[in-house]
Amino acid sequence: xxxxxxxxxxxxxxxAPILIVVPMSFSTAISFQFPPPGYWLGYYVRYFxxxxxxxxxxxxxxxxxxxxxxxxxxxxPASFGYVRFRFRGKSFVNLLIMAPLVVPHVVSxxxxxxxxxxxxxxxxxxxxxxxxxxxxxxxxxxxxxxTLKGFDRNLERAAMxxxxxxxxxxxxxxxxxxxxxxxxxxxxxxxxxxxxxxxxLFIAGRGAATLPKKMYESIRLxxxxxxxxxxxxxxTTVAIGVLVSVLARGRxxxxx
Amino acid sequence: MGAAYLKLTxxxxxxxxRTNAVDGIDLDVARGEFVTLLxxxxxxxxxxxxxxxxxxxxxxxSIELDGEDLGRRKPYERNxxxxxxxxxxxxxxxxxxxxxxxxxxxxxxxxRQASRxxxxxxxxxxxxxxxxxxxxxxxxxxxxxxxxxxxxxxxDVLLLDEPLGALDKSLRExxxxxxxxxxxxxxxxxxYVTHDQTEAMTMSDRIAVFNGGALEQVAPPLxxxxxxxxxxxxxxxxxxxxxxxxxxxxxxxxxxxxxxGAHRVARAAWDEIAxxxxxxxxxxERIQLxxxxxxxxxxxxxxxxxxxxxxxxxxxxxxxxxxxxPLRMRIAGAQPDAIREGATVTVGWGPADAHLIxxx
Ligand SMILES: Nc1ncnc2c1ncn2[C@@H]1O[C@H](COP(=O)(O)OP(=O)(O)O)[C@@H](O)[C@H]1O
Ligand SMILES: [Mg+2]
Numbered sequence: 001x002x003x004x005x006x007x008x009x010x011x012x013x014x015x016a017p018i019l020i021v022v023p024m025s026f027s028t029a030i031s032f033q034f035p036p037p038g039y040w041l042g043y044y045v046r047y048f049x050x051x052x053x054x055x056x057x058x059x060x061x062x063x064x065x066x067x068x069x070x071x072x073x074x075x076x077p078a079s080f081g082y083v084r085f086r087f088r089g090k091s092f093v094n095l096l097i098m099a100p101l102v103v104p105h106v107v108s109x110x111x112x113x114x115x116x117x118x119x120x121x122x123x124x125x126x127x128x129x130x131x132x133x134x135x136x137x138x139x140x141x142x143x144x145x146x147t148l149k150g151f152d153r154n155l156e157r158a159a160m161x162x163x164x165x166x167x168x169x170x171x172x173x174x175x176x177x178x179x180x181x182x183x184x185x186x187x188x189x190x191x192x193x194x195x196x197x198x199x200x201l202f203i204a205g206r207g208a209a210t211l212p213k214k215m216y217e218s219i220r221l222x223x224x225x226x227x228x229x230x231x232x233x234x235x236t237t238v239a240i241g242v243l244v245s246v247l248a249r250g251r252x253x254x255x256x
Numbered sequence: 257m258g259a260a261y262l263k264l265t266x267x268x269x270x271x272x273x274r275t276n277a278v279d280g281i282d283l284d285v286a287r288g289e290f291v292t293l294l295x296x297x298x299x300x301x302x303x304x305x306x307x308x309x310x311x312x313x314x315x316x317x318s319i320e321l322d323g324e325d326l327g328r329r330k331p332y333e334r335n336x337x338x339x340x341x342x343x344x345x346x347x348x349x350x351x352x353x354x355x356x357x358x359x360x361x362x363x364x365x366x367x368r369q370a371s372r373x374x375x376x377x378x379x380x381x382x383x384x385x386x387x388x389x390x391x392x393x394x395x396x397x398x399x400x401x402x403x404x405x406x407x408x409x410x411x412d413v414l415l416l417d418e419p420l421g422a423l424d425k426s427l428r429e430x431x432x433x434x435x436x437x438x439x440x441x442x443x444x445x446x447x448y449v450t451h452d453q454t455e456a457m458t459m460s461d462r463i464a465v466f467n468g469g470a471l472e473q474v475a476p477p478l479x480x481x482x483x484x485x486x487x488x489x490x491x492x493x494x495x496x497x498x499x500x501x502x503x504x505x506x507x508x509x510x511x512x513x514x515x516x517g518a519h520r521v522a523r524a525a526w527d528e529i530a531x532x533x534x535x536x537x538x539x540x541e542r543i544q545l546x547x548x549x550x551x552x553x554x555x556x557x558x559x560x561x562x563x564x565x566x567x568x569x570x571x572x573x574x575x576x577x578x579x580x581x582p583l584r585m586r587i588a589g590a591q592p593d594a595i596r597e598g599a600t601v602t603v604g605w606g607p608a609d610a611h612l613i614x615x616x
């Protein structure tokens with residue numbers, strides 16, 4: 001009983017901001033005000049018709065896609081190596097891969113600022129992609145190694161005894177069976193970059209300003225209600241993303 | 257047995273370089289034979305299969321198929337089918353796609369793939385399941401699909417690693433009959449791993465008994481049952497009473513059993529046992545209640561104190577002891593009046609009922 005009550009309270013705390021932000025995005029008020037004095041779509045129009053907000057949105061998407069690609073390129077081979085082979089220093093490697101998870105983002109941000117400055121990559125898309133790509137490694141690694149550990153290697157043996165060479169085995173059996181787990185790993189990487197604010201504030205500069213960075217600056221300078229619109233759109237996008245991945249997983253792994 | 261088709265010679269596998277999971281196995285299998293590898297868990301059966309399939313490299317020894325050394329061939333160049341306990345069906349493919357996979361890898365024309373898949377699905381009686389996914393099938397059906405996939409490309413040998421291990425008892429028995437039928441119809445050489453002795457007894461042409469990575473005996477089921485070569489085999493297969501004893505060199509036909517005394521055995525068996533120490537096996541169903549007047553038929557007799565009685569309906573298992581030595585007796589039919597818990601009865605057996613195993 002107590003558990004249910006606690007769960008409901010926690011859920012309320014998690015959902016409450018959404019319940020406030022979504023109505024505010026349709027508000028007629030010129031600043032933040034709750035409850036809204038009236039409703040219109042004016043701020044949505046403002047979001048979609050100027051480059052002020054669309055440009056950071058595009059930056060965010062490009063950077064998140066790039067970061068996802070980088071993360072997967074690092075994590076997929078690392079996961080295969082980590083799960084399938086025994087080697088010296090394995091637990092140290094694990095610790096190293098997990099490090100971005102425990103280092104505070106401000107510290108990482110500072111480090112990236114210094115590092116990328118030497119490469120003259122501050123304020124560029126590539127710079128943010130590198131930082132976000134590395135930051136998402138632990139999450140994706142957790143998801144993909146878990147998928148790999150659950151993979152029955154007899155599937156590969158069955159394929160090989162059926163006459164499939166290493167490449168055919170990988171593309172006809174290993175990859176399709178692992179695909180749902182890989183997609184979830186990629187989705188996590190994408191969202192982790194898309195939501196990241198601290199590192200972006202330090203290194204994105206003008207040229208590669210992401211949506212979270214723009215939102216932060218906007219709220220500090222002008223309390224523009226367009227932020228409520230952006231938040232609503234973000235929540236919706238994330239919700240759809242998670243829903244799609246859950247559905248895809250359910251369909252591919254079956255009801256069993 | 258004809259000429260060896262599959263020939264394992266001095267096969268050794270060590271995973272860690274210190275202990276041998278498979279420790280020097282010699283085994284000849286004839287074409288079309290059904291040979292069961294039977295042994296306790298961890299005795300090296302799976303490792304042996306994995307080496308034949310090509311998934312593990314032998315540390316020493318050779319594997320020949322039809323006179324050709326398989327050593328240099330990759331698993332996908334071997335033409336050997338494998339069926340796993342976990343089925344290992346491809347979850348993203350339908351039944352038909354799973355079964356067609358080996359044909360696809362061998363680049364069969366589509367029309368021939370389709371007709372061959374239909375044919376083999378009919379053989380395993382899954383003709384109407386072609387478009388289902390593995391997750392929509394029961395365990396028994398999934399194992400039939402795995403069997404079909406292993407057979408569809410007419411492999412030289414089919415390896416089965418505890419294929420019925422995950423099924424419940426009645427389904428297992430049904431599948432045993434099915435497997436035998438399929439073996440008869442297809443005639444493929446089968447190597448079948450199990451740790452279930454009943455399964456081995458009912459299905460095999462020959463049984464190879466594994467223990468600690470080595471073979472204890474390779475023989476037809478009834479020979480393994482009645483004439484085990486080692487005490488391990490006698491104890492592992494079927495219910496058993498074992499006594500240790502010495503051959504009485506002075507009196508032909510007599511063996512002195514520890515705790516029981518002089519014991520008459522068949523003369524031929526006595527002659528065969530050259531050494532002096534022996535293990536004597538008497539199967540529980542060979543022991544009977546002894547009465548007045550049947551001393552000639554049952555010259556070996558002891559008094560048995562009845563402990564536990566297990567009544568199976570069609571037979572009764574009596575567990576008791578004689579002079580502190582445990583004794584098991586199985587009586588066919590109904591439970592005799594004399595058999596009651598705590599009672600002491602005279603039981604006996606004939607000279608031919610004892611099997612002698614020489615001890616080194
Ligand atoms: N991949 C492996 N790596 C290391 N040891 C193994 C491996 N596979 C099996 N073994 C060991 O080899 C021995 C024989 O195992 P196995 O062939 O699986 O026996 P069985 O199939 O008869 O149960 C066991 O001691 C087991 O722990
Ligand atoms: Mg095994």
